[in-house]
Amino acid sequence: MRRLLLVFLAVVPVWAVERFGIFETFFEASGEPLGQERLVEFRCGSAVERVPAFWDGGTTWKVRYMALAAGTCRWSALEGLPKKSGRFRVEVSKSTTNPLLARGPIRVAKNGRHFEHADGSPYFFLADTAWNAALWSTNEEWADYLADRAAKHFTAVQFVMTQWRAGRQDERGQTAFAVRDGVLTVNPAFFARLDRKFASLNQKGMVAAGVVLWALTSKDNESPGVALSVEHASQLARYMVARYQAHHTTWFLGGDGDYSGQNVARWQAIGRAVFPAGRRRGPVTLHPRGMRDPWKDYTGEAWVDYMVYQTGHGGDARKWKWNATAGPAEGWKLTPPRPVLDAEPNYEGHMSYNGKKIDDYAVRRASWYSVLNAPPAGITYGAHGIWFWSRKAEPPLDHARSGPAMPWRECLDYPGAKHMQVLIETMRSLRWWTLRPDRSLLASDTHREDYSDYVMPARSEDGSFALVYLPDGVSPSVVKTGGWARQTFVDPRSGVRTATRGAGDALLLLEK
DSSP states (O other): OOOOOOOOOOOOOOEEEETTSOEEEEEEOOSOTTSSOOEEEEEETTEEEEEEOEEOSTTEEEEEEOOSSSEEEEEEEOTTSOSOEEEEEEEOOOOSSOHHHHHOOEEEOTTSSSEEETTSOEEOEEEEEOTTHHHHOOHHHHHHHHHHHHHTTOOEEEEEOSOBTTBSSOTTSOOSEEEETTEEEEOHHHHHHHHHHHHHHHHTTOEEEEEEEEOOOOTTOOOHHHHSOHHHHHHHHHHHHHHHTTSSEEEEEEEEEOOSGGGHHHHHHHHHHHSOTTOOOOOEEEEEOTTOOOGGGGTTOTTOOSEEEOOOSOOSHHHHHHHHHSTHHHHTTSSSOOOEEESSOOOBTOBOTTSOBOOHHHHHHHHHHHHHSSSOOEEEEOBHHHHHTOSSSBOOTTOGGGOOBOOHHHHTTOHHHHHHHHHHHHHHTTTGGGEEEOGGGBSOOOOOTTOTTOOEEEEETTSSEEEEEEOTTOOGGGBOOTTOSEEEEEOTTTOOEESSOOSSOEEEEEEO
16 A cells, blocks of 8 residues: 655745835844944845844844835845845735835936936925924824825925924933933834834825934934934934835935034035945935025035025015025036925914014915926925924924914914915926026016015926916016917916916916
8 A cells, every 4th residue: 555645845935015115024133233234135136235224122123125126035134143034025016096106216317406206207395394293293193194295295294303402202202312321322112103104104105304313402402413423423323224214215314404614524424424325225415504505515425415405484685585596596506416405495384583474475485486496306395383293382392483383283274285285286287397497588687675576487498388486466577478379377376277367476387
């Protein structure tokens, strides 16, 4: 009688993840949490990348990775981690509503003037300012906030990733880091809570624009961009980048800092340490203080991918002149070319420096100036109660002169936020990435000393269309309209298009 021999084969599971999603695995290892990098090598087709792991408390280390192509990926731990390897399958996402999963992470376009997705489709950076939101919001609040901003077509959210001047701890009273006896320590529990904020932001199709090292501090010296040494600041920043580099991100290495003069060497050293050449990353920049332009000192820095400005919260002639003619208007002329954008124009509901509350008209005017005075890459909106994450009417911490901030839910539907939706929809209806400033479109380029009637014109590179912003009270006769087949006025409040100019400020669209 023949015996039947049964052979059991061990089946090793192969995990499946979405392309442009996140693969994560963990290791058990001892040693210094912020010491020498511990790398994991990923091989996906012909692509080979070494990705830093991060400490997640105790003896747990994790690594996260975003695959850019479908297929099978293999990974193996390198020195400093236990010998461990594996593989996973990458599948094309079936999502038709999330542009990040459908088109991929953002990067600087080949011409250096704007952003694009991995598939080459243009990406317009329309960010909302929510500096304290990731720190202070509950999960329910964060979900409600993201749903509103996604519905208004925002494509990014700017937020602070550690304790800082206006937010000394998170919702549960925890801080991101501490220095004791000259040693920097990080708090994995703080960042575990932040993990969910990153993930849900990307799930809503928006890019996480995180400030790594806020660089303006209070008397308590809590902000890491100034409180920490170059060594400690670099360690902390590397930790956060390792933890979140697999997400859809753009990085503000510094926030509200002075990056000029004696500080240039400091920030150059931190940038080079945190973002070494040859390693994949989301686009990197610095967020400077109001009406400051540090960028001539950074044109040779390979880690600087785009240039950000803060036109600030003023209401006088100096502010409007700078908003119209400096910042992005000058930065885009530097070489090599980089995208430029205004990441902090007038906040709606904020008191201006001359004591007047900033209204939606000031928000629109500042935004359209900054969008059209350089090759467009994007713009940031801010509402006074949202950036601080107010739950009651009160002045933000250490920002008494900015005036009372209304509860954040009341600020969601401020008029200016809705007008930002009109802005991005107007731009998306055009080949916006081809626009360039062109004052030759004006029949008259004179203006008042207070810049209240300053017109902002731009024309496409191929000359097929032009877009001109006309402030309130300015006649369209200042624009040369001869030779254009179609002339259309666009209301920047509603997006309605008409043949004749309505009341208030307006956009004039000229087409061949």
